[in-house]
Amino acid sequence: MKILLVILAFFLQPVLWIGVIRAYLNGRTRMKRARSQFNTAVYEKHYEFRHFWVSLLVLGIIISLISVLVGATLPLDWVVIYEALAGLSLILIPSIVIPVLIMIVPSLMMVLMNYHSSTIASQNYVLIAGLIILALGMFIGFNGGRYNVPRIFRNERNNRIAGYPFKELSVFPMLVMIPGNIMRHVISFYPTFMVDGHRVAFLLVPIMIGLRLTVFKHQPRKVFRKLGNHLMVIGILGMLLAVASYKWPILVMISLPVLLLLSWFALYRAKRSDLKHGDWFSEVINGVRIVGIEPGTPAAKMNLHVGDVILNVNHKAVHDEDSFYEALQDQPTYCRLRVINTNHRIILTNTAIYSGTPHEIGVVLFRTSNL
Known part of the structure; x- marks a missing residue:
């Protein structure tokens, strides 16, 4: 008691x-x-x-x-x-x-x-x-x-x-x-x-x-x-x-x-x-910057990290969010990325993605409508 x-x-x-x-x-x-x-x-x-x-x-x-x-x-x-x-x-x-x-x-x-x-x-x-x-x-x-x-x-x-x-x-x-x-x-x-x-x-x-x-x-x-x-x-x-x-x-x-x-x-x-020390995680001209990765998605299994820059998707160069998802549409069930990481090293990574829903890959990028 x-x-x-x-x-x-x-x-x-x-x-x-x-x-x-x-x-x-x-x-x-x-x-x-x-x-x-x-x-x-x-x-x-x-x-x-x-x-x-x-x-x-x-x-x-x-x-x-x-x-x-x-x-x-x-x-x-x-x-x-x-x-x-x-x-x-x-x-x-x-x-x-x-x-x-x-x-x-x-x-x-x-x-x-x-x-x-x-x-x-x-x-x-x-x-x-x-x-x-x-x-x-x-x-x-x-x-x-x-x-x-x-x-x-x-x-x-x-x-x-x-x-x-x-x-x-x-x-x-x-x-x-x-x-x-x-x-x-x-x-x-x-x-x-x-x-x-x-x-x-x-x-x-x-x-x-x-x-x-x-x-x-x-x-x-x-x-x-x-x-x-x-x-x-x-x-x-x-x-x-x-x-x-x-x-x-x-x-x-x-x-x-x-x-x-x-x-x-x-x-x-x-x-x-x-x-x-280091660089800002800012927008880039060549490629798109990863600013977030949603858990439980294909991106979470691809050895990606915040700050990495995606240079091309499925062998297509990308420069903004729209071009990134357009490149994904070419192969809606598979994704191959060429990435330069925060240590300035180029890596290749790939994964299967959800059929017909490439927006659910789980990568968070800068949006055109952001502040």
């Missing part, structure tokens, strides 16, 4: 349901924009919604186990301030800075107010920061760039270019301990437990993570996996700093802003690396 009350308390917290609504709306907006620019949603299913719930379950279990094993204890005031900031940020636009920032702010407030006791050491705030950054890195590394839905932009030369936005979030439960007497004072019937001679209450705190980042010049999956790895390293560093701060308490005040700056720098480095 006590465990059920702890779980129920998590599902009653508004941050969770604001996050659910936000994830659903992100998917709706993505599909609506794709249909207007390419006449297809590219990915019909709400993968943002699926990633939300999978991450909630998986990250909730992993981070909660670590939190309980190290005995992370937080004051109820931290939870209240954090949830208020998390709810506000979910109403606005999530980015990498906001999830880390809203976790750092209440922690710094607690440290500055010297808010600790025999059951709440200030080192806990650094530990929690490291755990949340670790979870953020895992979330981005696993989900980022897995589904590349293009969006058309204009660069500084007013050329149309394809960008690949990642705009996802999740809310996962992190199990922490709250001083039992404080929790009982607020909610008299809330269950408490004896741990190492102290009465504590276990609380599943809804932790918000998310990122908004658009990749323009690299394969998105590589960019997000690298960014996720960097954040996981920063998260592990945070936990090591928490351990070191028991010997050097001054590290608590130093570690929190350092972790925030390192997280921001990881994002800045990822964006800068993408924009400073």
Whole structure:
């Protein structure tokens, strides 16, 4: 019964349901924009919604186990301030800075107010920061760039270019301990437990993570996996700093802003690396640029990637979307492509296509009617 009350308390917290609504709306907006620019949603299913719930379950279990094993204890005031900031940020636009920032702010407030006791050491705030950054890195590394839905932009030369936005979030439960007497004072019937001679209450705190980042010049999956790895390293560093701060308490005040700056720098480095190197995925004169590949279609089996340029189809040169599909009509059940990939190497690939429906080959190209 006590465990059920702890779980129920998590599902009653508004941050969770604001996050659910936000994830659903992100998917709706993505599909609506794709249909207007390419006449297809590219990915019909709400993968943002699926990633939300999978991450909630998986990250909730992993981070909660670590939190309980190290005995992370937080004051109820931290939870209240954090949830208020998390709810506000979910109403606005999530980015990498906001999830880390809203976790750092209440922690710094607690440290500055010297808010600790025999059951709440200030080192806990650094530990929690490291755990949340670790979870953020895992979330981005696993989900980022897995589904590349293009969006058309204009660069500084007013050329149309394809960008690949990642705009996802999740809310996962992190199990922490709250001083039992404080929790009982607020909610008299809330269950408490004896741990190492102290009465504590276990609380599943809804932790918000998310990122908004658009990749323009690299394969998105590589960019997000690298960014996720960097954040996981920063998260592990945070936990090591928490351990070191028991010997050097001054590290608590130093570690929190350092972790925030390192997280921001990881994002800045990822964006800068993408924009400073490589070519825009723009329209080309000779051939047609692939800006997306629909899953479960013939194109998905042809070793094609976003950014590749199709030079000819069925031995016919192509220069726009219309000429591409006209060439497909010559052999409506078979497709042979000559492609130059993003490494500037020419490859040949072929596949059978759906009889009488060449438009279902699954290649997403620039449309004449795009912005």
